[in-house]
Amino acid sequence: MRYFYFPGCTLETKAVGFNRSAKEAAGALGVELVTLPEWNCCGATFPLSTDNVLDLAGPARNLVSTAEAGGDTLAVACATCFNVLRRTNHFLRKHPDTLEKLNAFLERPQPYAGQVEVRHLLDIFVHDVGLEAIRRRAVPGLGGLRVAAYYGCMLLRPADEIALDDPERPGIMDALLAALGAEVVDYPHRGECCGAYLTVKSPEASMPMSYRILSAAGRAGAQVLATACPLCQFNLDWLQARLRQQYASYQPLPVMYFTQLMGLAFGLDPAGYGFEQHYVDPRPALAQAGVLGGIRSP
Amino acid sequence: MERPARAPIAHALVIGAGIAGMQAALDIANSGYPVTLVEKLPSIGGRMAQLSETFPTLDCAQCILTPRTVEVGRHPNIHLITYAEVEDIQGEPGHFRARIRRRAAGVRWDICTGCGACIEKCPTRVPSDFDMGLGRRKAIYTLSPQAVPNKPVIDKEHCRYFTQGKCRVCEKVCPTGAIAYDQEDELLEIEAGAIILATGYELYDVTRLGEYGAGQVPDVISGLAFERLLSASGPTAGKIRRPSDGREPKEVVFVQCAGSRDPEKAMPYCSTICCMYTAKHAMLYRHRVPDGQAYVFYIDIRTAGRRYEEFLQRAVEEDRVLYLRGKVSRIFRDGEKVVVWGADTLSGQQVEIAADMVVLATAIVPRPETRRLAEMLGIEVDAHGFLREANPNLAPVSTCRPGVFIAGTAVGPRDIPETVAQASAAAAKVLSLFARWQLEPEVEYAGQS
Numbered sequence: 001m002r003y004f005y006f007p008g009c010t011l012e013t014k015a016v017g018f019n020r021s022a023k024e025a026a027g028a029l030g031v032e033l034v035t036l037p038e039w040n041c042c043g044a045t046f047p048l049s050t051d052n053v054l055d056l057a058g059p060a061r062n063l064v065s066t067a068e069a070g071g072d073t074l075a076v077a078c079a080t081c082f083n084v085l086r087r088t089n090h091f092l093r094k095h096p097d098t099l100e101k102l103n104a105f106l107e108r109p110q111p112y113a114g115q116v117e118v119r120h121l122l123d124i125f126v127h128d129v130g131l132e133a134i135r136r137r138a139v140p141g142l143g144g145l146r147v148a149a150y151y152g153c154m155l156l157r158p159a160d161e162i163a164l165d166d167p168e169r170p171g172i173m174d175a176l177l178a179a180l181g182a183e184v185v186d187y188p189h190r191g192e193c194c195g196a197y198l199t200v201k202s203p204e205a206s207m208p209m210s211y212r213i214l215s216a217a218g219r220a221g222a223q224v225l226a227t228a229c230p231l232c233q234f235n236l237d238w239l240q241a242r243l244r245q246q247y248a249s250y251q252p253l254p255v256m257y258f259t260q261l262m263g264l265a266f267g268l269d270p271a272g273y274g275f276e277q278h279y280v281d282p283r284p285a286l287a288q289a290g291v292l293g294g295i296r297s298p
Numbered sequence: 299m300e301r302p303a304r305a306p307i308a309h310a311l312v313i314g315a316g317i318a319g320m321q322a323a324l325d326i327a328n329s330g331y332p333v334t335l336v337e338k339l340p341s342i343g344g345r346m347a348q349l350s351e352t353f354p355t356l357d358c359a360q361c362i363l364t365p366r367t368v369e370v371g372r373h374p375n376i377h378l379i380t381y382a383e384v385e386d387i388q389g390e391p392g393h394f395r396a397r398i399r400r401r402a403a404g405v406r407w408d409i410c411t412g413c414g415a416c417i418e419k420c421p422t423r424v425p426s427d428f429d430m431g432l433g434r435r436k437a438i439y440t441l442s443p444q445a446v447p448n449k450p451v452i453d454k455e456h457c458r459y460f461t462q463g464k465c466r467v468c469e470k471v472c473p474t475g476a477i478a479y480d481q482e483d484e485l486l487e488i489e490a491g492a493i494i495l496a497t498g499y500e501l502y503d504v505t506r507l508g509e510y511g512a513g514q515v516p517d518v519i520s521g522l523a524f525e526r527l528l529s530a531s532g533p534t535a536g537k538i539r540r541p542s543d544g545r546e547p548k549e550v551v552f553v554q555c556a557g558s559r560d561p562e563k564a565m566p567y568c569s570t571i572c573c574m575y576t577a578k579h580a581m582l583y584r585h586r587v588p589d590g591q592a593y594v595f596y597i598d599i600r601t602a603g604r605r606y607e608e609f610l611q612r613a614v615e616e617d618r619v620l621y622l623r624g625k626v627s628r629i630f631r632d633g634e635k636v637v638v639w640g641a642d643t644l645s646g647q648q649v650e651i652a653a654d655m656v657v658l659a660t661a662i663v664p665r666p667e668t669r670r671l672a673e674m675l676g677i678e679v680d681a682h683g684f685l686r687e688a689n690p691n692l693a694p695v696s697t698c699r700p701g702v703f704i705a706g707t708a709v710g711p712r713d714i715p716e717t718v719a720q721a722s723a724a725a726a727k728v729l730s731l732f733a734r735w736q737l738e739p740e741v742e743y744a745g746q747s
């Protein structure tokens with residue numbers, strides 16, 4: 001299985017552990033991720049005013065490049081990039097007039113016709129590789145590590161455009177984690193917003209939002225929380241020092257990328273996974289669950 | 299089309315024996331014409347038999363219904379066929395032929411006395427659909443003690459004899475030898491000149507309401523389930539007990555428009571009766587649990603009926619039901635509580651209520667088999683599957699096919715008074731056809747609506 005892969009700015013710079021674990025975990029499942037030649041920033045937010053065609057040009061250029069390179073699928077790991085690229089594609093498919101303008105602007109030899117499919121790695125792993133194959137590959141597995149799957153907004157909404165899972169009751173990441181040998185915990189806030197960019201300007205607003213998610217996952221017995229979004233990871237991870245000050249009984253909860261857990265479950269070497277960069281170091285929890293032992297090289 | 303050689307048959311076929319079908323059948327039968335009334339369930343009454351008390355009068359539903367069901371059961375002009383479905387309809391107005399499959403009950407109703415000994419001794423218990431899963435019934439059962447006909451059927455999916463090959467307790471205890479495990483389905487052919495469809499409604503499937511717990515939170519129940527809790531003959535004998543642990547809930551949140559008025563995700567229309575039955579629920583809850591608090595989330599309140607607004611005001615003023623204008627966004631379980639997140643758009647605030655139980659006023663939707671019957675008869679349904687009138691203004695109980703009429707909630711959401719009025723209207727249409735045929739039996743059938 002071979003797909004063009006869009007890493008995105010954050011995975012290339014900050015969330016390198018996400019990037020590395022995603023590629024390695026995919027490799028272990030026989031999925032080759034070929035980095036899209038000359039990819040560019042997705043824009044980081046889907047433009048709020050879609051009448052400004054220029055805002056769509058950035059994300060669209062990646063779709064065009066995929067088509068020109070002969071690809072029919074663009075695989076994405078970062079939930080936010082996935083959201084922007086997928087919505088852009090959806091918008092262009094629905095608005096032929098905008099697509100025409102954009103093609104005229106991009107001046108590429110072949111006009112883009114909306115033929116590329118933007119897919120998240122979760123989708124590719126669960127639906128193309130399949131849960132059964134993942135279960136078979138998951139040696140040594142996660143040994144019953146209790147994980148809370150966290151989806152946030154970007155993987156789920158708007159439902160008809162993203163169409164990855166039911167935004168009210170998502171389950172695709174839960175299914176993947178269970179196939180890896182994790183014990184997925186049930187908690188109510190899988191798809192609740194973590195506060196997103198609010199953290200930058202007014203952490204006092206995003207803090208209760210993140211607290212709600214983390215404390216519910218903790219109460220449900222989670223030892224780690226899994227995400228697919230670098231912004232969620234940052235918010236949920238970084239705020240915990242403050243949460244500890246604010247709420248006396250607060251117990252820190254490591255926040256990991258789901259691909260890091262895949263790498264561990266497959267027995268890959270997590271050396272480049274950047275655990276040391278997490279604010280709440282996941283290693284003690286992983287070691288306690290016996291998941292850091294028995295590591296083999298890829 | 300060839301002209302039927304024989305005179306049209308002044309005999310009506312009514313499909314569905316809820317309050318609509320019963321009313322129509324009684325009106326026709328009381329005018330002296332024969333009626334065949336076909337009901338899918340083992341006994342008649344439809345949804346109304348599940349209700350506790352009815353708005354706006356708070357009559358005991360069972361008490362006003364039972365005289366009607368008994369009358370239908372005994373009427374010399376009504377041929378009642380329950381536990382049966384219409385498989386096929388052929389022919390023309392005046393000369394329809396219907397094939398009816400009566401399911402094997404496993405009990406010979408001709409000799410069963412309805413003593414109930416078999417039910418009492420049957421060792422198998424299964425969740426009861428009639429009690430909306432809140433109570434249990436036996437593998438040999440009637441829908442309720444007041445069932446008409448009051449004769450049991452065997453649920454072959456759960457009966458030990460049918461699933462494991464042994465038991466036969468009911469056979470042993472039956473004083474009349476009525477148990478007949480090897481009974482087979484019966485096929486009946488009937489002829490009728492006119493047909494009334496009254497197949498009623500279902501509730502929107504709560505598992506499709508992910509934001510409200512998708513049916514996974516035991517203490518989030520539908521309005522119909524709450525009717526069973528309120529009902530004196532229900533699984534809790536009329537005491538308000540929540541399903542998870544049987545405790546009396548002290549804070550109950552009622553959520554209106556669950557699955558209604560939601561064109562993007564669910565049904566676009568208003569289900570018309572749930573504002574009223576929610577007011578009734580909250581009021582009756584406060585009567586049963588005087589120290590309990592009832593909250594109602596609403597978009598706006600629709601009480602367009604005689605004495606309906608006054609009924610609502612009573613709930614607010616006398617029974618101190620707290621109405622919050624806004625939608626509920628999430629319902630989830632947190633320990634022993636059911637947490638409700640919503641908006642109060644009058645104060646502009648987000649609200650969180652840690653409740654003990656939640657009652658969803660789920661949308662009224664048509665039954666899937668109504669569409670199949672409509673196809674069979676060559677009449678239309680709307681985009682949702684409700685039966686379509688010939689003309690919504692001037693011919694509300696007629697269809698595009700002469701001789702085929704419609705009534706009750708199979709046509710759209712409505713309350714009992716409107717359902718009954720419509721059923722009587724459909725019966726009047728049938729009777730006017732019959733009267734004409736009697737005057738001029740030789741005339742060719744001409745459309746009449």
Ligand SMILES: Cc1cc2nc3c(=O)[nH]c(=O)nc-3n(C[C@H](O)[C@H](O)[C@H](O)COP(=O)(O)OP(=O)(O)OC[C@H]3O[C@@H](n4cnc5c(N)ncnc54)[C@H](O)[C@@H]3O)c2cc1C
Nearest residue numbers: 314316317318338344345352353498499521706707713714
């Ligand atoms: C929670 C709740 C509370 C309510 N409270 C009130 C109230 O207080 N006051 C009020 O006025 N209204 C109330 N209503 C509304 C009331 O239930 C309906 O108006 C009324 O029951 C409709 O009757 P019906 O005969 O049209 O349908 P139904 O009662 O659904 O009857 C239809 C019958 O047709 C049968 N059937 C279906 N398909 C077939 C088939 N293919 N072949 C043969 N038979 C078939 C069914 O088994 C059923 O017996 C309430 C509704 C709900 C959900």
Ligand code: SF4
Nearest residue numbers: 420457458465466468
């Ligand atoms: S044979 Fe079936 S219905 Fe009869 S008593 Fe046994 S389990 Fe009940």
Ligand code: SF4
Nearest residue numbers: 410411413414416472
């Ligand atoms: S025991 Fe026999 S007669 Fe009595 S209700 Fe059962 S089947 Fe009918």
Ligand code: SF4
Nearest residue numbers: 555558568569572573
């Ligand atoms: S009747 Fe009231 S509760 Fe029911 S759908 Fe209409 S507005 Fe909503």
Ligand code: SF4
Nearest residue numbers: 599600601602603607
């Ligand atoms: S009185 Fe008329 S306008 Fe006012 S709520 Fe009733 S129907 Fe609507």
